Amino acid sequence: MKKKKMIISQSTMDVDFVRKVEALSGTSVRRCFQCGKCSAGCPMATFMEHPPNRVVRLLQLGQWQRILAGRSIWYCASCETCSTRCPNKVHLASIMDALRKLSWDAEGPSKESYVQLANKLFLQNIRTYGRQYEMRLAAVFNVKSGQFLKDLMLGPKLISKGKLKMFHSKNKNLPEIEKIFTRIEEMRKKGEAL
Amino acid sequence: MEFVEFKSMKSTNSMNSTNAMNPKKAIYNMNETLKYSYYPGCSLHASAGEYDLSTRELFKQLSIGLTEVPDWFCCGATPAHNVDELLSLSLCAKNLEMAEQVEGDLAVACAACFSRLKTTQHVLAESDVKRKQVEKAIDAPLKLDGKVKHLLEILARDLGLERLAASVKKPLSGLKVACYYGCLLTRPPDVTNLDCVEAPTIMEDVLKAVGAETVAWSHRMECCGANFTLSRPGVVIQLTNAILESAKEAGADCVMVACPLCHGNLDIRQKEIEGVYSVNYGLPVFYITQLVGLACGLTADKLGLGALIVNPMPLLKEKQLL
Numbered sequence: 001m002k003k004k005k006m007i008i009s010q011s012t013m014d015v016d017f018v019r020k021v022e023a024l025s026g027t028s029v030r031r032c033f034q035c036g037k038c039s040a041g042c043p044m045a046t047f048m049e050h051p052p053n054r055v056v057r058l059l060q061l062g063q064w065q066r067i068l069a070g071r072s073i074w075y076c077a078s079c080e081t082c083s084t085r086c087p088n089k090v091h092l093a094s095i096m097d098a099l100r101k102l103s104w105d106a107e108g109p110s111k112e113s114y115v116q117l118a119n120k121l122f123l124q125n126i127r128t129y130g131r132q133y134e135m136r137l138a139a140v141f142n143v144k145s146g147q148f149l150k151d152l153m154l155g156p157k158l159i160s161k162g163k164l165k166m167f168h169s170k171n172k173n174l175p176e177i178e179k180i181f182t183r184i185e186e187m188r189k190k191g192e193a194l
Numbered sequence: 195m196e197f198v199e200f201k202s203m204k205s206t207n208s209m210n211s212t213n214a215m216n217p218k219k220a221i222y223n224m225n226e227t228l229k230y231s232y233y234p235g236c237s238l239h240a241s242a243g244e245y246d247l248s249t250r251e252l253f254k255q256l257s258i259g260l261t262e263v264p265d266w267f268c269c270g271a272t273p274a275h276n277v278d279e280l281l282s283l284s285l286c287a288k289n290l291e292m293a294e295q296v297e298g299d300l301a302v303a304c305a306a307c308f309s310r311l312k313t314t315q316h317v318l319a320e321s322d323v324k325r326k327q328v329e330k331a332i333d334a335p336l337k338l339d340g341k342v343k344h345l346l347e348i349l350a351r352d353l354g355l356e357r358l359a360a361s362v363k364k365p366l367s368g369l370k371v372a373c374y375y376g377c378l379l380t381r382p383p384d385v386t387n388l389d390c391v392e393a394p395t396i397m398e399d400v401l402k403a404v405g406a407e408t409v410a411w412s413h414r415m416e417c418c419g420a421n422f423t424l425s426r427p428g429v430v431i432q433l434t435n436a437i438l439e440s441a442k443e444a445g446a447d448c449v450m451v452a453c454p455l456c457h458g459n460l461d462i463r464q465k466e467i468e469g470v471y472s473v474n475y476g477l478p479v480f481y482i483t484q485l486v487g488l489a490c491g492l493t494a495d496k497l498g499l500g501a502l503i504v505n506p507m508p509l510l511k512e513k514q515l516l
Contacts, residue, residue, distance in 0.1 A: 043433055047429060075426075077272075078275070079377035079417040079420070080378070081377070081381065081417070083382050097275055100276050101277050114425040122273035123274060126268045126285070134237075150427070154462065157503065161501045163241040163242075163501065172265040176288070177267055180281070180284050180285065184281055184284065184331050187280075187327065187331065192330070
């Protein structure tokens with residue numbers, strides 16, 4: 001990746017975005033003093049172009065576009081190691097959640113599409129079935145991501161062991177679940193929730 | 195209090211030969227019966243059916259009441275809080291409200307559901323803004339006082355290690371187990387409150403109570419890659435390989451987990467991992483309820499041991515546990 005020179009000035013720092021992240025996550029990025037404990041313990045840091053401590057540093061500098069353009073936030077496994085070990089109580093796992101939400105809502109420019117696709121299908125499954133329908137989740141994921149042969153060899157084995165069900169009954173609370181989804185959508189439309 | 199009872203009983207019932215020989219037994223029968231509402235979670239009704247089965251059978255064996263919350267739905271797991279915290283909190287809050295209508299604390303088997311439900315209680319107790327939003331989303335008053343407990347807590351604390359040890363019919367002697375905690379049982383500590391966050395012992399305690407040996411190993415709290423198993427299996431293969439390698443090096447015969455997702459990665463993907471790294475682990479991966487159930491005298495059928503992908507039968511036969 002070609003590295004762009006970073007120019008820090010009032011015009012390149014978007015502090016409003018950072019405030020939004022802080023409000024959503026309920027934690028302050030300004031508390032971080034870059035000890036790097038979060039990145040040292042992060043199991044996913046090797047897969048990220050910006051390790052966790054750099055994500056916070058970029059936020060401190062208002063350079064959020066760089067974070068959202070990359071894959072880092074989608075490669076966070078939410079294992080909570082960073083939040084647990086932070087000496088300054090920066091809840092980094094919540095910051096990651098907030099960044100993903102903002103990127104998700106903006107249908108952001110991230111290159112990481114597989115994780116987003118998996119998340120989308122997972123949430124759709126809750127809305128349609130109430131509980132996870134793993135067979136459908138895996139099958140639709142393979143079709144939509146174009147990886148038709150992914151884990152194909154696992155399928156028959158899982159079915160024979162009773163681990164993958166072909167059919168799935170819908171939950172009786174489905175209308176209630178649908179209401180939760182629509183109420184949240186309405187609240188967002190009215191600006192009552194982020 | 196139990197101790198006082200124990201002493202008085204010993205002095206008054208000294209004539210009774212069974213009590214004199216095994217005084218603890220008499221006290222355990224006098225204890226109150228435990229009753230829980232039960233939230234299995236989606237995996238336990240699908241890919242982790244054997245965890246559900248063994249939990250129900252074990253609790254029946256230990257005379258612990260378990261009533262499933264009727265029509266519970268998905269807690270949202272990682273994907274919901276990843277992109278929509280409000281949705282995640284609302285789904286969990288509604289499930290918690292439904293669980294209140296069933297008697298007893300809420301018993302949760304899945305580490306991810308446990309984490310989400312507890313996080314919801316924690317976040318909503320702290321933030322007025324979020325509480326109001328969630329109340330509006332579920333259109334019902336919030337009920338956050340109910341206790342959410344993982345099966346491990348119930349076995350180790352509510353039932354207690356002594357009572358658990360007293361129920362053992364076939365100690366798992368000679369079985370060397372690597373206890374794998376994974377991420378969400380202990381982290382973050384102020385939310386889950388399960389055990390020490392960097393050096394927990396609750397799993398080892400339970401296993402020692404049923405006679406098994408536990409090994410000291412490095413990767414018991416490392417992440418297995420969790421739900422990347424669907425979107426980025428390469429990540430899971432790399433992380434899970436490190437876990438299996440560490441367990442094998444420590445001399446374990448098998449791994450024990452308390453989370454269906456960890457189980458899926460360690461068990462279902464093990465063969466694939468062995469292929470990728472040209473190694474041979476052959477480590478059966480058990481759920482905690484399966485190993486404890488085995489010690490309590492339950493049969494392989496009742497524990498769903500046949501559903502495990504890495505066949506545990508040769509190991510169990512070798513150790514004469516079947």
